[in-house]
Amino acid sequence: MNPIVFLEDVERSYGEPPVLACAGVTFSIQQGEFVAIVGPSGSGKSTLMNLIGTLDRPTAGRAFIGGSDVAAMNDRDRSALRAYEIGFVFQHFHLADGVTALENVADGLLYSGTARSERRRLAKIALERVGLGGRTGHRPNQLSGGERQRVAIARAVVGDPPLLLADEPTGNLDSVSGATVVELLSELNRRGTTVVVITHDNELAARLPRRIAIRDGKVVGDSSKAATA
Amino acid sequence: MTTLPTVTRAVRPRSRLRGRDVIALGTAGLRARPTRALLSALGIAIGMAAMIAVVGVSASSQARLNDQLAELGTNLLTSTAGTSLTGEQTVLPPDAVDKVRLVPEVESASSTAALQVSVYRSILSDPAATGGIATMVADENLLDVVYGAIRTGTWLNHATSQYPAVVLGNTAAERLGVVEPGTQIWLGGQYFTVIAILDSIALAPELDTAAFIGSDIANQKFGYEGNPTTVYERSSDEAVDRVRSLLAPTISPQSPNDIDVSRPSDALAAKNAANQAFTGLFLGLGSIALLVGGIGVANTMIVSVLERRKEIGLRRALGATRPHILVQFLTEAVLLSALGGVFGSILGMIATATLAAINGWPFTLPFLAIVVGVGAALVIGGLAGFLPAIRAARTPPTAALNS
Numbered sequence: 351m352n353p354i355v356f357l358e359d360v361e362r363s364y365g366e367p368p369v370l371a372c373a374g375v376t377f378s379i380q381q382g383e384f385v386a387i388v389g390p391s392g393s394g395k396s397t398l399m400n401l402i403g404t405l406d407r408p409t410a411g412r413a414f415i416g417g418s419d420v421a422a423m424n425d426r427d428r429s430a431l432r433a434y435e436i437g438f439v440f441q442h443f444h445l446a447d448g449v450t451a452l453e454n455v456a457d458g459l460l461y462s463g464t465a466r467s468e469r470r471r472l473a474k475i476a477l478e479r480v481g482l483g484g485r486t487g488h489r490p491n492q493l494s495g496g497e498r499q500r501v502a503i504a505r506a507v508v509g510d511p512p513l514l515l516a517d518e519p520t521g522n523l524d525s526v527s528g529a530t531v532v533e534l535l536s537e538l539n540r541r542g543t544t545v546v547v548i549t550h551d552n553e554l555a556a557r558l559p560r561r562i563a564i565r566d567g568k569v570v571g572d573s574s575k576a577a578t579a
Numbered sequence: 580m581t582t583l584p585t586v587t588r589a590v591r592p593r594s595r596l597r598g599r600d601v602i603a604l605g606t607a608g609l610r611a612r613p614t615r616a617l618l619s620a621l622g623i624a625i626g627m628a629a630m631i632a633v634v635g636v637s638a639s640s641q642a643r644l645n646d647q648l649a650e651l652g653t654n655l656l657t658s659t660a661g662t663s664l665t666g667e668q669t670v671l672p673p674d675a676v677d678k679v680r681l682v683p684e685v686e687s688a689s690s691t692a693a694l695q696v697s698v699y700r701s702i703l704s705d706p707a708a709t710g711g712i713a714t715m716v717a718d719e720n721l722l723d724v725v726y727g728a729i730r731t732g733t734w735l736n737h738a739t740s741q742y743p744a745v746v747l748g749n750t751a752a753e754r755l756g757v758v759e760p761g762t763q764i765w766l767g768g769q770y771f772t773v774i775a776i777l778d779s780i781a782l783a784p785e786l787d788t789a790a791f792i793g794s795d796i797a798n799q800k801f802g803y804e805g806n807p808t809t810v811y812e813r814s815s816d817e818a819v820d821r822v823r824s825l826l827a828p829t830i831s832p833q834s835p836n837d838i839d840v841s842r843p844s845d846a847l848a849a850k851n852a853a854n855q856a857f858t859g860l861f862l863g864l865g866s867i868a869l870l871v872g873g874i875g876v877a878n879t880m881i882v883s884v885l886e887r888r889k890e891i892g893l894r895r896a897l898g899a900t901r902p903h904i905l906v907q908f909l910t911e912a913v914l915l916s917a918l919g920g921v922f923g924s925i926l927g928m929i930a931t932a933t934l935a936a937i938n939g940w941p942f943t944l945p946f947l948a949i950v951v952g953v954g955a956a957l958v959i960g961g962l963a964g965f966l967p968a969i970r971a972a973r974t975p976p977t978a979a980l981n982s
């Protein structure tokens with residue numbers, strides 16, 4: 351089976367003279383995996399998430415996401431990949447303040463051309479799945495941090511993407527809310543979604559089946575290699 | 580690395596954004612910052628209000644003129660003695676009115692004779708302050724021909740035309756400060772008694788500044804010999820052109836070129852046309868206001884794009900293409916401008932209605948003006964929003980993560 355994420359000698363440099371945010375990164379993730387990309391602040395984790403999420407392209411090396419070569423895709427193709435096959439969860443939630451949880455989640459399907467009534471129907475189901483079936487009419491400022499992140503997760507998975515990327519999903523949460531979020535992510539993983547969690551928190555990473563350690567833009571450890579080696 | 584993924588070109592649907600959702604996105608963007616939206620729509624609104632008001636005012640005053648012409652008739656012709664080569668006021672032959680009445684299709688005719696006689700409020704008045712009032716001898720039927728009306732008093736008749744009695748035109752009475760009959764005024768070195776004051780005569784404004792006296796007293800006191808200076812004539816509407824060509828040769832067969840024949844309704848229309856020249860100026864000012872409004876919209880949109888980088892990044896992560904972002908911001912700019920356009924049109928209509936009511940014009944506003952105006956607002960919004968929208972579309976998709 352093809353890996354859902356395949357990176358080979360991937361490099362991303364910024365500016366002139368070039369600063370390497372990541373270099374020589376090689377790993378692949380199979381469908382159904384639950385992976386932590388772990389490393390200290392500034393090690394290049396967000397850069398990697400941008401590359402895996404096709405929000406950015408490598409300056410060198412090859413990246414295949416969902417079976418497609420990112421370098422060969424134009425903006426429209428990459429947008430379509432994100433619309434249908436990748437869900438994003440951000441550290442700062444990025445919810446729209448003025449509208450309800452239901453509307454926020456329904457926006458996860460906005461760019462798939464789904465009709466509004468259908469988007470809202472699916473959004474309700476997604477909110478029930480994250481345990482917020484009773485909060486559909488609340489606005490983000492009426493919700494706790496943990497609830498907001500669950501709304502963001504519902505938005506990421508409302509279209510049932512095979513790949514879910516979460517950048518520091520617990521970074522702004524207390525430990526109890528954080529644990530709930532991690533439990534939710536593993537629940538989604540058990541149902542078949544490939545989940546990649548980016549974190550600087552070693553404790554959190556330790557609870558996931560596979561950890562890819564990053565430092566100074568390079569892979570310094572991969573628990574699956576260690577196990578199979 | 581050993582295993583390369585087999586490059587199967589994935590067949591996946593495209594990102595798609597429905598038209599209804601585009602509109603919803605545009606309005607949501609404005610509703611999120613209502614005060615800013617209102618302020619930046621205000622510029623467009625002011626420009627639009629100015630344009631609509633100008634067009635409305637000019638259309639309403641034109642409608643008033645048309646009504647006026649329909650009421651006054653366009654069939655009045657005046658024949659005036661010109662000035663001689665030496666600059667002296669010449670006179671018409673004493674039988675000018677009788678001759679004009681004989682012209683085929685002429686329905687009625689009358690005349691006035693301007694005298695070189697000054698009029699003052701009293702004997703104590705400054706002799707230089709004549710107030711531009713002309714003394715005239717008027718035929719008894721003058722008002723019937725020029726459609727004049729008496730505001731107060733009685734017009735000259737056979738009896739009063741022998742006595743020092745005077746009828747004042749509307750403006751003449753105002754300048755002399757005379758408000759009712761019975762007042763004495765100083766005319767040609769003796770007191771005359773005012774016996775009537777006229778309403779303003781739209782088609783013959785020269786009569787508004789006149790003091791009318793009878794022919795007998797004019798003959799006795801001022802040596803009037805019966806020569807009129809202006810003949811007023813009415814015919815049927817269709818005959819005006821034919822009559823017009825016959826008037827000068829009829830009155831003065833020897834020197835028809837000395838007679839000026841004119842149609843006062845043309846002068847009225849020309850005066851209105853001169854007023855319309857101002858509408859060009861105001862339209863120019865209105866379009867500058869619209870332009871400034873457009874710049875305001877562009878400015879608001881640029882600020883909005885800069886502030887909403889994260890929102891744009893999020894939308895890109897959710898699958899929006901660059902054109903989706905572009906169209907969202909463009910829609911927002913066009914809606915903003917349309918808001919100003921509609922609001923401004925309403926203001927302009929209110930202004931037109933108010934001015935029309937004050938001036939007693941019929942309220943007239945061409946529907947086309949509103950269509951063109953709102954259309955212009957949409958185009959301005961599109962132009963103003965275009966560059967900001969392109970900037971929005973160029974915002975890197977990673978903007979949501981780099982926080």
Ligand SMILES: Nc1ncnc2c1ncn2[C@@H]1O[C@H](COP(=O)(O)OP(=O)(O)O)[C@@H](O)[C@H]1O
Binds near residue numbers: 371389
């Ligand atoms: N847009 C950018 N321009 C320049 N340098 C960047 C940019 N984004 C990230 N970097 C640099 O790349 C390195 C990795 O950053 P990042 O991926 O955000 O790390 P992490 O998410 O692990 O904290 C840092 O040194 C950062 O300064």
Ligand SMILES: [Mg+2]
Binds near residue numbers: 395396
């Ligand atoms: Mg980061």
